[in-house]
Amino acid sequence: MKLRKAAVVSLCLILMTGCWSRRELNDLMIVLGIGLDWEDGEYVVSFQVVNPAQISAQKQDNTRAPGTLYQGRGKSVFEAARSLTAEAPRKVYVGHLQLYVIGEKLARRGIGDMIDNMLRDNEARMDFNVVIARGMTAESILKLYTPLEKLPTNNMLLSLKTSEKNWAPTVSITLDEVLDQLSTVGSELAITGIKLIGNKEMADSPRNVAKFRPPSRFRYSGIAVFKGDKLIGWLNENESKGYTDITNRLESTSIQLPCGKNHYTVIEVTSSDSKLRASVRRGKPVVRISIRSEGTIVGRHCPTVDVTDPATVAELDRKAATYMRSHSVAAVNKAKALKSDILGFGIQLAKEHPAYWRTVKDDWNEHYFPDVQVEYDIKFNIRKTGTTGNTTLKH
């Protein structure tokens, strides 16, 4: 009797729940990249959806694109996503989202709303990267055919991560960091920008990758400066480098020190640590930026530079520090000019002098930040010279 009851109950459990929230893999529309634009008063959301059969190692069909771009329109991102089910065969699955591209026009209007939507979504994670499409729509970025990696978002994502590690002027920011920075008083958001270079008309055609050097390519350029959630300006390459230096995001980059006409001593930065120290002097905030970097000499193009001589190396240290200082100065000046504290001076002040901070935080960006006195304490140490000292090449 007990057995019968148990059998009936378990059958009911299995049959009546209907396996809810079950979605087979081939019912998914896997979205890897989302692009947001603003047009005619409503959101235009582009979903770059992968076509799994094209990506997988077996049966590749070169006539079809590796993915599809679906577009929806609506007053909110959610409405746009749902509206595109009128065209798309399945419902979107954003669990594996990799890249979130925001058009510049939309960024200038403010990105707070869509960040909120992404945060609330129970399917989306917070580990995807956010970038700004510079000077163009997000849609055009997502339609690009890229060589080497079939899926453009993958390509862009990897490029973002790699360049962040090895070439300073990009930062890869994930959604949780965006949320962090938008919520903190005393720091402003900064996001990397991406744009298409080359022949833009060929971007969305498979002929783009038929050539050895694709006519249309993407490139990360510049860092967007936000005030609140609105984009207000861009940092150029030097200023971006300064930004990464100061915010302790620098891992590796390249420094060129001229040593003659068109000849340089090239140094690879292998590690870098930066610290901010805030203090208040005579009622005015003073911030001390200390950067400690280490490097390796990777290029000696002038025979006049003797890398085995400690005095020469010390001289190179000083020159490298000056080089980095120029970038940092440029970044600070630009931030002050834009009146947006993207460098985190405010937070540092809040941590070290909370009483003072409470009096200035309401007006920080407009009045106090531009007047901050900045001291630079940059030290560079060259540790190695590669696998050889002075080469025997005679120039």
Add this chain to the structure above:
Amino acid sequence: MGVNDKTVKAESAHMHRKQKAYERQKNVTQILPEYSGVPVEPDIRRSMEFILREMGGSDDVVVREIRYEDSKAPAAAVVYIDGLTDAAAVNRYIEDVLQHSLAGIKEHATDDRLDRFEAAKELLFGIGSVRTVDDMSALYLELLSGEAIIMLDGFDYAYCVDIRKWKGRDITESTNQTSVRGPRESFTETLRDNTAMIRRKIKDPRLWLETMTIGRLTKTDVSLMYMNGIAKPSVIETARHRLQSIDIDSVLDSGYIEELIEDNKLTLFPAVYNTELPDNVASQLLEGKVAILVDGTPNVLIVPTQFVSFLQSNEDYYQRAFYASLLRILRYLSLGISLLFPSFYIAITTYHRDMLPTQLLISLAAQREGVPFPAFVEAVVMELTFEILREAGLRMPRAIGQAVSVVGTLVIGQAAVEAGIVSAAMVIVVSITAISTFTLPSYTMSIPVRILRFAFMGAAASFGLFGTIMGLFALLLHLCSLRSFGEPYMAPLSPYKGVDMGDGLLRLPRWLMFKRPDTAKGSGSTRYRNRG
């Protein structure tokens, strides 16, 4: 042939004691209730007539009559079953002895027939163990066990001499449990050979043996073997009691007995260990377990048993410790894989796609394009196919059996993938699961694993990982509640005994395993002494 009065008396007293003990053991009156109480007739001809008639005149019952030279009536008769008894011994010794003894006794002209009988018995001693029977049921039991019955005219009891000999299987290598290093001989169908093999491993007088007869019609001999002083008395008593309470028509294999002596009859998991290898039995006897040997089958039962015993193999103790420990860990891993891999696959691809890396997700999604069935149906179909092929492979003749199972599965899997009925990933999952099942050393344990795999797949398809974990909890609760002959089934994992874990999960080197495990009565007693 000098018969000394004193010797005869002493010997008869001794035989009397032995007789009583034997009868107690054999519980004679329960064996053939129809014939119990029917005495052996003093008139030898009537007895023989009875015996032959009740057996329906079966022509493998051989009767040899011995007559005095000058009389027509038989003075003695030997009855035996051809094929079960050593006919040559009958020829050579019994007739000889009887001729001589009868002649000699006649010579001495004693009138005391009792003396004559006892004298004959003395001579028969030289042949094999001799017992007396006075009851037809006991006589039939001995006759059909292969002993020769010797009846002397005028006496209402007969002798039975143990000169059994029949063609049994030779001691060969085991086909089911192979070993790379270690003894290879396996049990045969003859009880005496099996007990002898165990005795050869343990040459200690404390290895005790008790035999009983189970089965109304088959009257199978079942022996209980244990090390007195190491095995727990409660276990021995329980085993003895349960065996004696079995009232069944036939016992053809130890499996019959296994089902009837289990603690918990509603579980899938075996609570009784069975093996074909004598070294396995010997090592477990030394740990305080009790072995049950059944005549007619090479499978020996061992009680009480633990879950971890089914994941241990004898090889572990003969190979080096580190390697054996790694192998054990591998076996536990395989157990997990063979039980849970398909369920995890179904649960993750259907409910928890976020847990997969993106590239893998895209690859799997690509494979599933065009497949008509949901993942659960695919999995069940493939698993069922595998089970069918596996069973088919068992029944096929040796030569093509292996080829069919391997080739069959590969070909069918490949063809199904190409036809678009299942996805390639599913074939891989199912193959790996099937192969992991084969690493379990004990076939008896692979059965619940295979059955529960389907249950877990159902749970995963209905409730995702939540269902799988709930299923695991339920399984764990069930396993921890099991007992095997009063001992906890999940020892040494629960109740946790760190000292015994050395043999449970890993195989610690011999110089670290000092004490006998908890199953032994003298738990804590030393079994390894370093002679430094």
